[in-house]
Amino acid sequence: MRPRLEHLSTPADASFRCFVRSDRAFAFEWHYHHDYELTLITRGVGKRFVGDHTASFAAPDLVLIGPDLPHTWLVPAQAGAMQRAIVLQFAPAFFERFAGMPEFAAVRELFARARRGLAFTGTTRTRAGKALQAITRARPAQRLPLALAVLIDLAASDEDNVHELAGPAVDPVSDPAGERRIDQVFRFLSEHARDRISQATVARQAGMTPGAFSRFFKRTTGKTFVAYIQELRIAHACERLIASDDAITDICFASGFANLSNFNRCFRRLKGVSPRAFRDQFRHTGS
Structure with missing residues (x-):
């Protein structure tokens, strides 16, 4: 199945997108986009698809996706419950603003690795989960430093808590x-x-x-x-x-x-x- 292109636009009053997705179920929607995406599933049980990677998961599930990498989550409906996710999306231009700064060398490497998809577990996921919850409650002006802190923390994560998802043979989609x-x-x-x-x-x-x-x-x-x-x-x-x-x-x-x-x-x-x-x-x- 060929993935569909999803066009993302950054709000005029923000440098990145931050939203909460809440639905009865997350349908299989095989897609890709040009932005980096950090997704935390806070409620739901299902399957995660990233490139050629497929795995079952249960919330919490934290994944960083790179540009043009096909992905989706399949979360069936559960009686009396809404499935929920927190999503941050960064356009490449966002990253380019900081890429040359020496303080962001580790984040630069993190984003490079994200082109194959990264899942975070353990204490890294726990800390990031709390921070992402705080971002959803913060005023717009407070969100940027909180988001940068999350990325820096992910970049400094213990390797035991970072797992590459898609195989090296997976190429980004381009048309x-x-x-x-x-x-x-x-x-x-x-x-x-x-x-x-x-x-x-x-x-x-x-x-x-x-x-x-x-x-x-x-x-x-x-x-x-x-x-x-x-x-x-x-x-x-x-x-x-x-x-x-x-x-x-x-x-x-x-x-x-x-x-x-x-x-x-x-x-x-x-x-x-x-x-x-x-x-x-x-x-x-x-x-």
């Missing part, structure tokens, strides 16, 4: 021509997903007919255009439900939905719970 076109589309959608946009409008941005664009988008992402837009809007709504006390109606319209009933129906279909239950459950966990 420059297709990636340039879909990157252009993703950039446009990340800026306008909450606006009223049509597939024909985005097709023109990509220099394609609506029919050709529809086939290209489904082949590249594995999703229809409408489904992808809904996921972007629900993801924005989840961030606001977690990070603010805004009224659900306000979040609905700010996320690009035209009416509350459609928002609630779409949210429940993608997240398995209502927006209010999602907010309550997140706060109940102390996150």
Whole structure:
């Protein structure tokens, strides 16, 4: 199965992405992206796939993934429980800001090793887990030093607590021509997903007919255009439900939905719970 490219965009007010993923189950979504990703599964039992590596795991599970390395977690639904993960994503430009500093020599080596995927165990995982939980509760201005401290700690980890995942024969995925076109589309959608946009409008941005664009988008992402837009809007709504006390109606319209009933129906279909239950459950966990 060919992995799909996932386009990631860093928020305008931050130097990296930090979010909590909470769903009834984590489906098998074989994908890759150009960013480094640190994932801590805090609730869930399932299988981890990184390159040619496959292994069973139970939370907590801490993994650092390098750019263009295919990966996914498969976590089945469990009655009465939401699966949960904390995710940090760093664009290569983030790393380049610090790469030349002598203090970051160990982090530079860590990121180089991450191109095959690294799993952390033992006391390293325990310390990082507590720090990542703190990052999710911190104000935006406090997150950067906390994230850098996590990376420095991982780089200094005892080798017994660091495990390479993918084999040396695994090559990063590359499709420059297709990636340039879909990157252009993703950039446009990340800026306008909450606006009223049509597939024909985005097709023109990509220099394609609506029919050709529809086939290209489904082949590249594995999703229809409408489904992808809904996921972007629900993801924005989840961030606001977690990070603010805004009224659900306000979040609905700010996320690009035209009416509350459609928002609630779409949210429940993608997240398995209502927006209010999602907010309550997140706060109940102390996150």
